[in-house]
Amino acid sequence: MPNAYDYATQHADRFKDQLIELLRVPSISTLDAHADDVRAAADWIIADMQRIGLENVRKIEHDTYLPLVYGEYNGAGPDAATVLVYCHYDVQPAEMADGWTSDPFTPVERDGKVYARGALDSKVHVIAQLKAIESMLAAEGGLPVNVKVLFEGEEESGSEHIFGFVPENLDLLAADTVVVSDGSMPDPAQPILVYGLRGLVTMRLTVTGPQRDLHSGHYGGNVHNPIQALAEIIAQLHDADGHVTVPGFYDDVRPLSESERALLAGVEPWVKAEWQSLANAPQIWGEPDYSMSERMGARPTLEINGIGGGFYGDGFKTVLPHRAGANISCRLVPDQNPAKILAALDAYIQHLTPPTVTATLTETEAGAPGILIDRESAPVQAASRAYEAAWEVKPIFSREGGSVPIVAAFQQQMQVPVVLMPFGYKGGGAHGPDEYVPVDLLHKGISAAMTFYREYAALAQQA
């Protein structure tokens, strides 16, 4: 039987050309003027899905939103496991004026990198996943698992519909695991397995003092300035070591085991290097009893995202304002509960608020809990082996600080293990000018995707 890896090697140039072809379509989902381009990209994918032999291929469309693209392979039979693969094919806007060296929608290859908007985020994933399936079907006649492919066309514009679509289509999407193929690794030679994501609760704190804005000459000295009162409250939300002081805040935080700490130590150099290059504040700050990678992924935070009050434009007004406020968010980790955290913060702020002002805390959007993916689960183990085979280095395991809402949606709605499989590179500048993907990562991604199916099939069979 011919070998799928050999097939992928033989067709490597065509695969790259197909990536370039798809990158020519400016599928910008955030600009209405490009809606037809998003649909054209969907059509391109559908044609390729049909060509490589996927079944039940369709564009899931609605007047008001950009299409989801769906296709499936059922050849492994009803007893085999099923994998749902998610990618997105829409992109951020891009213009030469943003600082591009060459036109963002005329892909150019330089020094083994393909430069174009969407190269990294996230069309390399779309092509890698499709070409892995193509290689196995063409060279070996089938895959050891059934596959469902779901590509989104409005990830960059807020994913307005997929969060409703998933729970309404659980039968269609039914699978034993979900592969979310998106994101980046810290170095092209170092793959990463993200097994934790933080949740989020966002709030607005408003402090009110006098009934109206006052003249700071007439009233200064006799009124507790709401900006000062707000600052005094905010200053009490962390201790000198950077711990959050809200009573109960850490009660439900799942402690880190020694083995997990050892695991996260592997990602520490990458986290530190990225901090130095991008944040580069005068000094690193954080809870001294945790490493940077632990503080990023395994510890909750309380952050002031915005503050406002009085007059802070050009010039100066000697106003004593009647109100000041701040936007506050907490990044959450398992097993913190967003509603419980909001209530704890509210109670503490009321406790801290002096009788000279009033304070109100309101949630601004629905909160989301943090997520942990079982590192011992079959899909994570299969992904780990797949990365190691393709990159010839073990992947590092990491917990990321941000949230990927689609991961939570799949996990919660489908109740199956999810695995993140990024083939991008952080240095490739997603959302910025001169976005690129190393061509190498496309090919390693195809190889890893194929190995994942084999390894997962083997592990699923054992189970």
Place this chain on the structure above:
Amino acid sequence: MPNAYDYATQHADRFKDQLIELLRVPSISTLDAHADDVRAAADWIIADMQRIGLENVRKIEHDTYLPLVYGEYNGAGPDAATVLVYCHYDVQPAEMADGWTSDPFTPVERDGKVYARGALDSKVHVIAQLKAIESMLAAEGGLPVNVKVLFEGEEESGSEHIFGFVPENLDLLAADTVVVSDGSMPDPAQPILVYGLRGLVTMRLTVTGPQRDLHSGHYGGNVHNPIQALAEIIAQLHDADGHVTVPGFYDDVRPLSESERALLAGVEPWVKAEWQSLANAPQIWGEPDYSMSERMGARPTLEINGIGGGFYGDGFKTVLPHRAGANISCRLVPDQNPAKILAALDAYIQHLTPPTVTATLTETEAGAPGILIDRESAPVQAASRAYEAAWEVKPIFSREGGSVPIVAAFQQQMQVPVVLMPFGYKGGGAHGPDEYVPVDLLHKGISAAMTFYREYAALAQQA
């Protein structure tokens, strides 16, 4: 010899009508479209000055600014004292849409009050001062002092030129005392003598952390948020009792004598009542070892006038901002030095700033020191007697919390005692809709202005 007070009583209706006539001229100095109206008001005043017999009457004009109006009475002879009287005749804008019951430039008398823009601020002072001179000249043939009258036409628009005009015209303006006739009393039946004004220094504090705005998910927990750091600095600028904690801040504050504390106790009920009606915060705040009137006028403050950082508009952005800042001002009392206070605050803020961020403090405008007027000086004693004679109640003595820059300019440039003589009423709503002045205050003001000249002449002769 006929009596000037009787003359004023006989002509009371005409005087009120003249006030109403002047109020019909919309001398709005803040709107270019009304520049000719400001000049028309100046012409009206000049005509009246000439009619009542002032000499050397002139409009001091320049292409680029609204006129000063000047006139003098030299009949008391070269050995008599000279009084310079300052008022302003320009007004704030006003429109029916702001909530006026009747047209702001069609004066209406209701319940013994004249409603019109500028009635209180400050045309009642212009007319009272002119009619006092007229009454003495017409009924008694002269005044016991020489008088120079200087009326400003751009007080409401920033007094762009008078601060240059005074030092350049010290010979023209030379006098033994300056009466600044503007402002309000807390009750129409309770005149007030303001003998202290606070100075001001204004600053901007900027706190910078990372080199760019960051994603609060990726970096939250490893970066000292500049908004948090700013709040932590601000929170340390006052102690729990409301004292400013900046080392050296109070070093030069002139202590209050027991007699001055007793004097200021007289104004305390008015300060408290105004606070309740206008500020009305949940609770009074301030240094517990001082009364409200002392805290308003005799104690310096450190106020946060504005704050900004991150995202604080509609909605929410989970940004970890690279910078945050605050506008800060200090109200100063004698003998604090603005430059010294700025330096002390800067040093303290640098001391408070942790190594995780940088902080810079810059002055935004030139600072001004606080002012104290000698309560025992002849003009203040004369004003006190004049108020008591006209109102049949002793004036209360007060130190105001704000600044009146023209008082500082006269005091510093001319090196003579200044006295503030307000005939307005705080409840009359200067700058707001339905501004009014009780007619009664016009007539008492005329009477007090006349008595002031007599009393001051007598005291000046004794000296």
